[in-house]
Amino acid sequence: EDQVTQSPEALRLQEGESSSLNCSYTVSGLRGLFWYRQDPGKGPEFLFTLYSAGEEKEKERLKATLTKKESFLHITAPKPEDSATYLCAVQAYSGGSNYKLTFGKGTLLTVNP
């Protein structure tokens, strides 16, 4: 069974204090790894898709990286507006012509001014 584990569950940073969130996964036939951001009272918002080990993608203060077993979301010099829950999801083949998306439980990031 596909498994996605995110750590830490919660992270509190001071503004400007860089850190990383981890997403480790166990899946057969990874098709893609996604990062989403979710603000309170809203649905998740797409950030990145990574397809293969060694791939990196950046957007403003965020940088996502992928290895064969885990992905990291690096946050450089965060600002209070980066406070949100960050979700990781893996897409894998599930038989026939179907693909399954499994989400981790997320990391709640709080950035204090």
Added chain:
Amino acid sequence: KAGVTQTPRYLIKTRGQQVTLSCSPISGHRSVSWYQQTPGQGLQFLFEYFSETQRNKGNFPGRFSGRQFSNSRSEMNVSTLELGDSALYLCASSLVSGGAGEKLFFGSGTQLSVL
């Protein structure tokens, strides 16, 4: 371009009742997926519809059902509500079904409380 619209935003029901949730995808998107989100279990996949056909189904009891109409709008129904069904129900749309790296666009969800 309008986003994914879910109605209603909030619902309060009692045990044993049934409920229907609605989702209008982004124009042109043909795939609609439903997820249940709870603090303890996170986001769990319910089912996916593409061109009015259910393509994928998660591990939920038969009390949870859905359908998709010819205009891609989708409804989700939960019968015989239980306390444990209290959750945020999220709908997500995408252009195609199961495409590699196909990103999902989520609505703001329907918060269901079962008393």
